[in-house]
Amino acid sequence: MRNLLxxxxxLADESRLRALALLEGRELCLCQVIAVLGLSPSTVSKHMSILQQAGLVESRKEGRWAYFRLADEGASDEAREAVQLVLRGLSREPQGKSDRKVLKSVLKVQPEELCRRQSEQRC
Incomplete structure (x- = not known):
């Protein structure tokens, strides 16, 4: 019951739903998720932490970079089913389509460059 809760x-937040959809079929650096969602780094980091605690995403660190992907191995059946529901639902939503378009352009920029740009914007 706790897992389902x-x-x-x-899943009760639009930004977290959008973040899940971004990870479909790929691993993304936190800065790439930030660039698409247009939220502050601390806000996106908190959202990703909540998704990870719920068993919906996995992360790995590589130096100073944090990478996220949809949970696969070891994910509960409930988590897998929930992710599939979100992916199906957002694939038809205008916001999901818009996010995929923005992600396409974000993926053309190296994560290091994205991080540099985001750091400059905060100053």
């Missing part, structure tokens, strides 16, 4: 709470 954590999953449903994690």
């Amino acid at each position: 954590a999953i449903t709470k994690a």
Whole structure:
């Protein structure tokens, strides 16, 4: 029951749903997720932490970079089903289509460059 509650709470935010959809079929650096969502780094980091605690995403660190992907191995059946529901739902939504378009352009920029640009914007 706790697992299901954590999953449903994690899915109760539009930005987290959008972040999940961005990770479909790929791993993204936190700065890439930030660039698409247009939120502050601390806000996106908190959202990703909630998704990770619910077992919906996995992360890995590589130096100073944090990478995220949809949970696969070891994910609960509930988590897998919830992710599939989100992906199906957002594929038809205008916001999902818009996010995929923005992501396409974000993926053309190296993560190091994205991070540099984001740092300059905060100053």
